[in-house]
Amino acid sequence: MKALVLAGGTGTRLRPITHTSAKQLLPVANKPVLFYGLEAIAGAGIHDVGLVVGDTAAAIEAAVGDGSGFGIRVTYIRQQAPLGLAHAVLVARDFLEDEDFVMYLGDNFIVGGITALVGEFAATRPDAQIMLTRVPDPSEFGVAQLDQSGQVIGLEEKPRQPKSDLALVGVYMFTPAVHEAVRQLKPSWRGELEITEAIQWLIDNGKAVRSTTITGYWKDTGNVTDMLEVNRLVLETIEPRDDGVVERDCEIIGRVVVEPGAQVSGSRIVGPAIIGAGTKVTGSYIGPYTAIGADCLIDDSEIEYSILLRGASVRGVRRIQASLIGHNAEVTPAPRVPQVHRLVLGDHSKVQISS
Incomplete structure (x- = not known):
């Protein structure tokens, strides 16, 4: 066959x-x-x-x-x-x-x-x-x-x-x-x-x-909704593993996988979640059902129920949820200018803005 x-x-x-x-x-x-x-x-x-x-x-x-x-x-x-x-x-x-x-x-x-x-x-x-x-x-x-x-x-x-x-x-x-x-x-x-x-x-x-x-x-x-749901389902089955570097000032709760070369400091991670190889997480909260890909940077941010692809960076953002963030994408706070949204979006993008 x-x-x-x-x-x-x-x-x-x-x-x-x-x-x-x-x-x-x-x-x-x-x-x-x-x-x-x-x-x-x-x-x-x-x-x-x-x-x-x-x-x-x-x-x-x-x-x-x-x-x-x-x-x-x-x-x-x-x-x-x-x-x-x-x-x-x-x-x-x-x-x-x-x-x-x-x-x-x-x-x-x-x-x-x-x-x-x-x-x-x-x-x-x-x-x-x-x-x-x-x-x-x-x-x-x-x-x-x-x-x-x-x-x-x-x-x-x-x-x-x-x-x-x-x-x-x-x-x-x-x-x-x-x-x-x-x-x-x-x-x-x-x-x-x-x-x-x-x-x-x-x-x-x-x-x-x-x-x-x-x-x-x-x-x-x-579609994104089904991708996130399947990601949730698979993460439910993972066994905790720490092959990276998790500093003592971190709190790890539940089933969390830290892949080789990943570095986590000053952060709280609540599983099930996976931190990809070579990724750096500093001063952040990673919530349940989150898969962070390889070589990402997460700093001073909160993310849960999301998928980040290789090379993505999120800095100074509260809070990201139910999102799919592509390869080498950058997410940062907007300048503090009242009533202004500054966007650079690809074809067929979907954005939700609270105004």
């Missing part, structure tokens, strides 16, 4: 961060979200992985390499444009050959991995197996409709009027039957080849399509 991991999306909902970074490499608890998926695939005993990449191919190849660090073999497959999940299956045809495969969306996060799901598929071997979960706004996802016996009878991608609240989780399993299905497709109203339409073709042509409704945790980390 092989794996096909999709990492070619542009991350429009995470702009401006993703103007310069691959969304699949944005960190959760200081580890790229893509790495969690690759680890789950290796944990399920799958070692031959095709990684579909697009405009951010160079960054992803630099981060993943040949896959040996994850115990897998990676073949990079170029997708010239993000033209849909089924299009990714088309361009990966030579790599997939005639083997069964799991397709995993590189920006998705599933607690507990996929080992049990892969085992179930291998034991029963339907032509397609999909994972479903109940969501409050199904119009944002592919949606499945089941009959009274629980059989899948219909699927639709991001429907304007959803027929159920069952969303497709970003993990699919297929036999080679799916290749005929994707060859029959035409672009949808979104201009993409939809994997939901390919699975519908399998149903309409008498193929076996099964579903598993999961009750565990799943998130599509395509």
Whole structure:
């Protein structure tokens, strides 16, 4: 069995961060979200992985390499444009050959991995197996409709009027039957080849399509709110560790990881939290569910429930909360000029100002 991991999306909902970074490499608890998926695939005993990449191919190849660090073999497959999940299956045809495969969306996060799901598929071997979960706004996802016996009878991608609240989780399993299905497709109203339409073709042509409704945790980390929530969830599982330098004038409460080369002085850190390698924290408060990346500078500031990427600096700011701060970004107090806000913002930025 092989794996096909999709990492070619542009991350429009995470702009401006993703103007310069691959969304699949944005960190959760200081580890790229893509790495969690690759680890789950290796944990399920799958070692031959095709990684579909697009405009951010160079960054992803630099981060993943040949896959040996994850115990897998990676073949990079170029997708010239993000033209849909089924299009990714088309361009990966030579790599997939005639083997069964799991397709995993590189920006998705599933607690507990996929080992049990892969085992179930291998034991029963339907032509397609999909994972479903109940969501409050199904119009944002592919949606499945089941009959009274629980059989899948219909699927639709991001429907304007959803027929159920069952969303497709970003993990699919297929036999080679799916290749005929994707060859029959035409672009949808979104201009993409939809994997939901390919699975519908399998149903309409008498193929076996099964579903598993999961009750565990799943998130599509395509926006800041979900990134912060997944970060919170992962930080809940960390074990405290101090590999840096924490001065005696600090107060460390709960599960806190201080990575090698980090320096903390005159500060209070309440876990779960992680302080990245080479980061300096002075005279500050770091609150729960905060992941500070490598080589950051935090001085005389308060931060909680946030993610800071490598090289970010925050000085003299009270208080930052529920924020995602990009690589080498600088956050400082505004000059004390009444009724004035001075901003330098990238495209698609979102700012909340108390006036």
